[in-house]
Amino acid sequence: MDVSVAVWGATIALVVGLLLFDFFFHVRKAHIPTLREASIWSALYVGIAIVFGIAVWVFGGHDMGTEYFAGYVTEKALSVDNLFVFLIIMASFKVPRADQQKVLLFGIVFSLFARTGFILLGAALINSFAWVFYIFGAILLITAGNLLKPEGEDAHSADNFIIRLARRLFHTTDHYDGDKLFTVENGKRVMTPMLLVMVAIGGTDLLFALDSIPAIFGLTQNVFIVFTATVFSLLGLRQLYFLIDGLLDRLIYLSYGLAAILGFIGVKLILHALHENNVPFINDGEHVPVVEVSTQLSLGVIIGVLVVTVIISLRSQRGKAQNAINAAKHHAEEYLDIETDETYREEIYGRLVQELEVIRALPPKHRLWVRSMDDVVELVERAVSEHHERVAVGAERPVSLTPRPDLDGHGPLGPKP
Structure with a gap:
């Protein structure tokens, strides 16, 4: 189906309107979204994407509808994986929780521009050179292999070349000034970490687009479907971040599921390239009779792999341990950073204690794995030690009624297995 200029215009106007609404009514005023707020708006954006897909199905036919939903689900899954990296970057820059919305919205807008450029370039290449399918297929197979490699947080560290160059060439400060990109320090105009973190997010977005x-071109070559499925998968990503923030660490097998999906699509692309082959040194430039994978089968495989991956991750004791230790690390860092608000400190310490109790209740092999993280253990022990010192001060500070997490004398994380 050929998409008219009017439909393109209406679609782009809808996307721009949603972004402007998101900025002026949610992001402009810094605040921490509640779980209810994040849930409502996440559901709304997913609902808009589904309604749009139904419209594509009705007016464009069964094939276009299937292609849209296969593309949307794939891009949404990749977007969720991207949230892990955003989380690492913002944690390394210690972005205030209330200001993280603006960073995320910037990342989404940058992604829209970057991916639109890649879509137009990809469409031009595909229309001119059929062998591009071989390149795209190889890229996905390589990416799938890389997802299977173990990597730590340093793999996505915010201290990359662009950030180091920016720190060297421009005056920067380590302190935030609200959500301002520039501030004045010692009479000089300097960049704040807010601008640097946006540069880091933008740089990683370019890599994600690759x-x-x-x-998605492995699922459909219809530029309208590619564009809309990509755009609607990104819209609502900000709300989804705050909704599943605590769940992200539980999805420990998501990278394996995404590797399977990208590998599957990579093979599908290469099969399609063989079918459309015009490369002289492959079968003398003639097409190769191979089986082509239908979009319906692709959609089934994608959804099936994601469902299995999520279920296995949520039922995994390793996932539970990962979630608990990351939450404990987050609460310990937050507790140590707070200087004045005693009530909030007590609240954070209470959450830390809860996570430590979860860790101590884990099976021995998982407790051993947790205790092998020396940096996390040291951070948690510092937070617990500082809390006890503050309580010991006496009348100068309120006495905590929070129970000690190390009553057995073996430290905050319990006895070694």
């Missing part, structure tokens, strides 16, 4: 766009 495997995201080939993935």
